[in-house]
Amino acid sequence: MTITTLATLAADLDSGKRSSVEITQDYLNRIKHSDHNAFISVNEELALTQAKSADEKRANGDSSPLLGVPVAQKDIFCIDGTQTTCGSKILENFVAPYTATVVGNMQSQGVISMGKTNMDEFAMGSSNETSYFGGVNNPWRSTAKGYENKNLVPGGSSGGSAAAVSALLAPAATGTDTGGSIRQPAAFCNLTGIKPSYGRCSRYGMIAFASSLDQAGPMTHTAEDAALLLNTMVGFDAKDSTSLNVPAEDFTASLNDSLEGLRIGLPKEFFGEGLDSEMATIIETAVKQFESLGATIKEVSLPNSHLALPSYYVIAPAEASSNLSRFDGVRYGFRAEEYSDLDDMYTKTRSEGFGDEVKRRIMIGAYALSSGYYDAYYSQAQKLRRLISNDFTCAFTECDVIMGPTTPSPAFEAGSRSDDPVSMYLNDIYTIPANLAGLPAGSIPAGFTSNGLPTGLHLITPYLQEAKMLNIAHKFQQTTDWHTRVAPTAIGGSQ
Amino acid sequence: MFTWDKRWEVVIGLEVHAQLQTKSKIFSGSSIAYGAEANTQASAVDIALPGVLPVMNLEAARLAVKFGLAIGAHINQRNVFARKNYFYPDLPKGYQISQMELPIVGFGEMDIETPEGPKTIGITRAHLEEDAGKSLHEDFHGQTGIDLNRAGTPLLEIVSEPDMRSPAEAVTYLRKLHSLVRYIEICDGNMQEGSFRCDANVSIRPRGQEALGTRTELKNINSFRFVERAMEYEIERQIDILEEGGSITQETRLYDSDKHETRSMRSKEEAHDYRYFPDPDLPPMILEDSFLDEVRATLPELPTAKKERFQNEFGLSLDDAETLTADRQTADFFETVSKSTKAESKIVANWMSGELFANLNKSELEISDSPIDTSQFALLLDRIADKTLSGNTAKKVFAALWDQEGDVDSIIEAKGLKQITDTGAIEAVVDDVIAACPEQVQQFKDGNEKVIGFLVGQVMKQSRGKANPQMANEMLLAKLV
Numbered sequence: 001m002t003i004t005t006l007a008t009l010a011a012d013l014d015s016g017k018r019s020s021v022e023i024t025q026d027y028l029n030r031i032k033h034s035d036h037n038a039f040i041s042v043n044e045e046l047a048l049t050q051a052k053s054a055d056e057k058r059a060n061g062d063s064s065p066l067l068g069v070p071v072a073q074k075d076i077f078c079i080d081g082t083q084t085t086c087g088s089k090i091l092e093n094f095v096a097p098y099t100a101t102v103v104g105n106m107q108s109q110g111v112i113s114m115g116k117t118n119m120d121e122f123a124m125g126s127s128n129e130t131s132y133f134g135g136v137n138n139p140w141r142s143t144a145k146g147y148e149n150k151n152l153v154p155g156g157s158s159g160g161s162a163a164a165v166s167a168l169l170a171p172a173a174t175g176t177d178t179g180g181s182i183r184q185p186a187a188f189c190n191l192t193g194i195k196p197s198y199g200r201c202s203r204y205g206m207i208a209f210a211s212s213l214d215q216a217g218p219m220t221h222t223a224e225d226a227a228l229l230l231n232t233m234v235g236f237d238a239k240d241s242t243s244l245n246v247p248a249e250d251f252t253a254s255l256n257d258s259l260e261g262l263r264i265g266l267p268k269e270f271f272g273e274g275l276d277s278e279m280a281t282i283i284e285t286a287v288k289q290f291e292s293l294g295a296t297i298k299e300v301s302l303p304n305s306h307l308a309l310p311s312y313y314v315i316a317p318a319e320a321s322s323n324l325s326r327f328d329g330v331r332y333g334f335r336a337e338e339y340s341d342l343d344d345m346y347t348k349t350r351s352e353g354f355g356d357e358v359k360r361r362i363m364i365g366a367y368a369l370s371s372g373y374y375d376a377y378y379s380q381a382q383k384l385r386r387l388i389s390n391d392f393t394c395a396f397t398e399c400d401v402i403m404g405p406t407t408p409s410p411a412f413e414a415g416s417r418s419d420d421p422v423s424m425y426l427n428d429i430y431t432i433p434a435n436l437a438g439l440p441a442g443s444i445p446a447g448f449t450s451n452g453l454p455t456g457l458h459l460i461t462p463y464l465q466e467a468k469m470l471n472i473a474h475k476f477q478q479t480t481d482w483h484t485r486v487a488p489t490a491i492g493g494s495q
Numbered sequence: 496m497f498t499w500d501k502r503w504e505v506v507i508g509l510e511v512h513a514q515l516q517t518k519s520k521i522f523s524g525s526s527i528a529y530g531a532e533a534n535t536q537a538s539a540v541d542i543a544l545p546g547v548l549p550v551m552n553l554e555a556a557r558l559a560v561k562f563g564l565a566i567g568a569h570i571n572q573r574n575v576f577a578r579k580n581y582f583y584p585d586l587p588k589g590y591q592i593s594q595m596e597l598p599i600v601g602f603g604e605m606d607i608e609t610p611e612g613p614k615t616i617g618i619t620r621a622h623l624e625e626d627a628g629k630s631l632h633e634d635f636h637g638q639t640g641i642d643l644n645r646a647g648t649p650l651l652e653i654v655s656e657p658d659m660r661s662p663a664e665a666v667t668y669l670r671k672l673h674s675l676v677r678y679i680e681i682c683d684g685n686m687q688e689g690s691f692r693c694d695a696n697v698s699i700r701p702r703g704q705e706a707l708g709t710r711t712e713l714k715n716i717n718s719f720r721f722v723e724r725a726m727e728y729e730i731e732r733q734i735d736i737l738e739e740g741g742s743i744t745q746e747t748r749l750y751d752s753d754k755h756e757t758r759s760m761r762s763k764e765e766a767h768d769y770r771y772f773p774d775p776d777l778p779p780m781i782l783e784d785s786f787l788d789e790v791r792a793t794l795p796e797l798p799t800a801k802k803e804r805f806q807n808e809f810g811l812s813l814d815d816a817e818t819l820t821a822d823r824q825t826a827d828f829f830e831t832v833s834k835s836t837k838a839e840s841k842i843v844a845n846w847m848s849g850e851l852f853a854n855l856n857k858s859e860l861e862i863s864d865s866p867i868d869t870s871q872f873a874l875l876l877d878r879i880a881d882k883t884l885s886g887n888t889a890k891k892v893f894a895a896l897w898d899q900e901g902d903v904d905s906i907i908e909a910k911g912l913k914q915i916t917d918t919g920a921i922e923a924v925v926d927d928v929i930a931a932c933p934e935q936v937q938q939f940k941d942g943n944e945k946v947i948g949f950l951v952g953q954v955m956k957q958s959r960g961k962a963n964p965q966m967a968n969e970m971l972l973a974k975l976v
Contacts, residue, residue: 078546091545098539100546205546211775240548241777319775322578325589326543330641346582369580369770378772 001486006069006172006225013058013068020058020068024051024112027070030491031115031169036137036154038164040075041083042115050112057110066232067110072170074161075116076123077103077216078205086207087121087131087157090327090334090353100205101237102174102216109232117173118160121355122324123181123209126427128159129418130357136160138189138411139167139487143452152411152453155185155427161219162189168490172220172229176206178213179312180406180431183443186219187406187456190445190485192473193219194226197464198438199244202237208323210316211242213435221483223444223473227251230466246464254467255474260294262472265399267302270430270458276409282455283405286446286476293475300398302391307384308433313425314368314381315436320358321365327353360421389437396462401472404430406443406456430458440466444473445482454482503699503737505730506707507665508657511672512650513682514626514690515558521625521649522549522592529688533631537643543587548776551576555649556780558681559599559623560790562651565679565797566618568603572782576623580770584641585628593652595771598622599780600651605675606799607667608817616668617656624650651681657696657707662726666719669693673719678798678823686717693722697729699737708733709743713757716750725750729757801826809833809840818848824862831869838876846876850893867896874903882963888912915962918970921954924962925970928953939975947971 012018024047031042047070054068078084078096085091103113120130128136136159138152154163158175162185165173175182177195186193194217201216208214218229231252236245264287271280287297329335329349336348354362368377395402407427417424434441439460446457457476461469477483520527523540540547563570577595600621607614626648631640653672659665673691676682684691698710713729716722728750733743747766748757773779796804798820805816805826819829829847833840851872855862867875875892878884884892884907895906907913915921928950929936938946947968954967 078544084545086545094545096546097544203546204548207545208776239550241550242775318772322580322590322770322772325580325582326545326587328582328584328589330584331542331587332544342584366770369772371768371770374770374772 001168001490001492003168003221003484003486004171005222006066006220006228007222009069009171010065010228014063020051020054020070020112021048023068024048024070024114027114027170031164034167034169034491036139036163036167036169036489037134038117038136038160038167038169039072039115040085040087040118040133040160043082043113046082047112047114050107054110054112062110064109066106066228068112069110069172070112070114070170071106071229072115072117072161072164072173073103073113074119074158074174074176076119076176076207077116077174078207079103079113079116082116084116084207085133086123087119087133088327088354088358089132090349092132092334094333096205098205101202101235101239102206102233104205105202105235106174106229106232111229111232114170117158117164120157120159120181121358122207122320123157123176123178123214124320124357124361125156126180126184126424127153127412127414127417128156128185129153129414130156130355131159132355135414136163137414137489139163139489140189140411140452140454141488147413147451151414153188153414155188155407155411157181158185158193158219162186162191162193165189165191165219165221166487166490168486168492172218172225174216174229174233175219176209176214176216177431177435178209178215178316179435180428182217182219183406183431183441183456183458184427186443187458188411188454190454190483190487191219191221192223192226192442192444192477192483193217194230194442194466194469195434195440196230196234196466197244197440198435199242200234200440200464200466202235202240202243204237204239204243208319210319211323212319213312213316215435223470223477224252224255226442226473227255227467227470230470249467251467251470254471257471258294259290259472259475262290262293262295262401263399264290264295264297265300265395265402266297267300267305267395267402267404269302269305270404274408274426274429275405278449279405279409279455282447282449283403283457286457286480287403289476289479290472293479298399300395300402302388302395302402302433304384304387304391305433308388308436309425309429311381311384311388312428312432312436313364314377315385317361317365318368318378318381319365321362321369324354324358324362329353357421385436388433392433392437392439392460392462400461401469402460404458406430406458410449410451410453410455434460439463440469442469442473444476445480445485447482448485454485502701503730503734504702504704505661506657506698506700506710507659507662507726508696509655509659509665509669510694510696511653511655511669512626512692512694513562513653513676513684515555515649515651515681516683517552517554517558517649519552520647521552521555521623523647525647527645527648531644533640533642534644537628537646541587541643541647543589549592549774551777551780552649555623556599556782557786557790558649559621559651560782560787561679561681561794562621562653562676563600563603564787564791564794565675566603566605568618568621569601570782570787571597571599571601572784572787573597573779574599574782575779576774576777577771578774581767583627584639585630585643585646587628587643587646591625591627592774592777593624594622597779599782605668605671607664607671609664609667614658614664616658619654619656621651621653624652626650657698662723662730665695665726666723669722670719674798674822679795680823686719689717692717695722695726697726697733698743699730699733709745711743711745711757712747713750714747714760721750721752724752724755725757728755732757795823805829809844811840811844815841815844815848819844822862828862828865828869828872832873832876835870836873836876837880839880842876842879846872850890854897866899867893871896871903878903878907882916883907883914884912885914885960885964888914888960911961913961915958916966918966921958921962921966921970924954924957925967925974927957929971929974936975
């Protein structure tokens with residue numbers, strides 16, 4: 001069994017070796033045989049209709065690079081006529097009457113949406129365990145004695161997307177990243193995951209968690225695939241006032257640029273206490289690899305990075321508490337069956353409709369915004385956010401890319417941290433600063449622990465320098481094969 | 496005169512919600528036309544589907560800036576939208592997008608006329624926000640229906656300083672504001688449809704005391720008459736409480752116009768904590784100087800400037816100028832007529848304030864709906880100036896014009912109202928009257944000059960109103976003296 005990249009599928013489609021219908025049907029079959037619980041819903045009919053139409057377009061001369069390639073969509077994106085749950089009971093039966101701009105962009109390039117992937121409820125979680133539709137099994141297993149049959153979490157919140165690609169149920173998937181929700185599961189599942197600069201991808205039609213941090217991005221096997229998929233996702237959108245109006249870029253154009261003279265910064269704060277020592281070694285080895293590609297390595301400092309987590313856990317819940325107010329049982333979605341009056345309807349609908357983690361964050365957020373506490377929490381957190389952002393500006397005067405571990409430890413056993421929110425929150429300690437600063441960041445496969453678990457190398461580049469990051473990742477993948485390793489529970493295809 | 500004048504000083508501040516005359520909603524492309532079938536003007540954004548985002552309608556900003564410039568206010572060229580969070584079924588997102596710390600319009604002022612002379616009312620701020628939908632409690636068998644057509648309609652909330660000292664003063668300010676927003680064409684001012692709504696913050700304090708008393712906020716007052724009555728009721732209520740040794744509870748009260756009373760809606764303890772914070776979906780709005788210049792260029796001449804110009808240019812009295820500049824259509828009507836008629840401006844003013852306004856009021860019509868247009872009105876006054884019509888016959892022509900019986904000249908012709916100015920013709924009638932009224936002629940000659948009026952009246956009667964009364968008068972005097 002080997003991984004199949006978007007680039008390979010595109011070449012097969014282009015040469016006529018396989019049709020989109022054949023490829024799509026193959027993946028749909030794999031999904032049926034999987035027990036990873038990676039999907040909340042699969043739209044077989046819609047996918048095959050789109051595949052058929054892609055084949056026709058190709059016959060008529062359309063040569064869009066990803067025309068006819070099927071992918072999985074995180075169930076946070078609205079797609080016209082399909083169930084869109086955001087991993088929550090409160091939207092269990094919600095059918096979106098419109099399509100998210102990112103998905104619309106992909107579809108206009110001929111990319112096929114096979115189904116909606118599982119996720120932490122409203123993207124709040126780092127293990128996919130907060131999903132109303134159940135946890136997702138990481139296709140990877142620990143080889144440690146006694147762990148061979150134990151399920152590990154795929155990370156979160158884009159856990160279903162990560163598992164789907166890692167288990168070979170889809171060649172690529174979309175994810176969203178508010179504090180690490182693309183990069184942490186990519187690291188746990190041995191994938192390439194990119195969170196673009198804030199504003200690259202339109203947020204229209206992407207169900208909001210924390211509006212000032214949320215950003216969609218690709219989850220793929222390779223950096224080249226990430227560049228290909230990102231090309232179809234981005235673009236200015238007049239329907240999103242925070243969308244960036246910047247000239248279109250081909251992210252594949254500079255993939256093979258030389259890394260001669262590249263300055264890599266390693267923030268000392270990312271290699272301190274809390275980092276698994278085995279992982280530290282893997283990351284250091286991976287970074288060393290770049291020296292052979294002509295890069296230089298130096299230590300840098302992000303002195304305020306210890307403030308990122310506390311700042312994030314005020315800002316994100318504050319925005320979420322307000323964003324999730326619309327789920328009130330009045331117009332759509334779940335409504336409690338019995339209630340005595342309006343207040344009771346709200347209370348019961350939201351008590352029964354939301355899971356514990358979502359409720360916890362709504363309460364934290366409402367508290368942080370309440371009168372008398374606003375200055376101490378929300379205003380203060382915004383100030384910290386600026387300090388963190390300034391740290392990057394300073395660091396990037398000395399280096400072109402910042403590297404470190406994506407997570408402090410590898411994938412953990414399901415259930416092992418779900419009762420301890422703070423230890424769960426620590427998963428995102430290295431990824432959150434890039435969200436707060438709005439910078440592009442990614443995770444790429446960097447090697448395996450002695451127990452056979454994937455480790456992610458975290459890359460952060462200056463604002464709008466996704467192309468640089470993809471170039472760095474691609475060159476690394478040209479000289480390593482970590483990203484080509486196949487997970488033990490992956491589902492074989494028919495090729 | 497109310498008793499509160501003696502011991503108590505009244506302090507009133509008003510919060511006015513003016514619906515801005517845009518074509519579409521403030522954050523979506525839906526129409527804001529009034530009276531459409533329920534929920535037919537509610538898009539995905541308006542009903543707050545998951546994932547939708549607001550996009551600012553720049554036209555609303557333009558109208559808000561227009562208001563700010565009209566009252567000489569500070570315009571915040573960087574202003575910020577904030578979310579006001581609360582749950583209510585007609586508030587689809589669970590928050591209202593409004594402005595908190597940095598409103599689009601900062602401090603400005605407006606002058607009003609009071610019986611004690613002119614007074615300046617401070618306008619603290621004016622900010623943009625979206626309206627909520629409507630809850631419908633009838634026809635749903637004990638349940639509540641929600642109509643979201645109004646949700647997202649752009650509003651400008653204009654907040655005054657607590658500068659008013661009586662309900663009458665507050666109403667004067669409110670009328671002035673109402674006139675201004677229509678003048679500059681940012682709001683249609685229709686109170687019945689809720690396009691112009693007023694909340695009043697009312698408190699009292701012993702005369703001489705500087706500290707403000709505890710205030711109550713009166714909501715749901717939707718006409719000028721009710722505003723004044725609601726405040727009067729509320730002031731009496733507060734005085735009764737304080738004079739009996741009680742204390743005022745800070746609360747929101749609803750005015751019930753049927754029962755003429757206010758009643759508590761929610762107290763401070765029950766007041767919402769709105770958890771305001773800057774809306775992360777909308778970056779701060781930056782208004783360039785060029786935008787302000789562009790808006791400034793669209794400002795019409797403002798009422799105060801127009802009032803002064805009408806006095807200087809047309810020689811109008813302050814009262815006439817005030818009446819004729821109360822709204823833009825009236826002022827335009829006056830100016831158009833004045834410039835096209837040979838009649839003096841004073842005559843134009845008199846005929847407008849007299850016949851025209853009386854008829855408009857009786858028919859409950861706006862001047863823009865007047866059945867007599869400016870050209871016919873000007874022609875009518877021309878016919879008085881050239882002595883074709885007397886004041887009395889002109890009124891007959893006016894009535895016929897109002898009933899749309901034709902144009903000025905054809906009506907004069909048809910009704911035979913042309914004034915006789917031919918000396919010979921008048922002289923013949925004058926001679927007849929002198930011959931027919933020897934008694935009155937003798938009285939005049941004995942020094943009773945007042946009797947001339949009777950004789951002129953006889954001339955007019957005999958000529959069936961057509962003789963020029965001034966000529967008749969002169970001719971009678973010439974023959975009798």
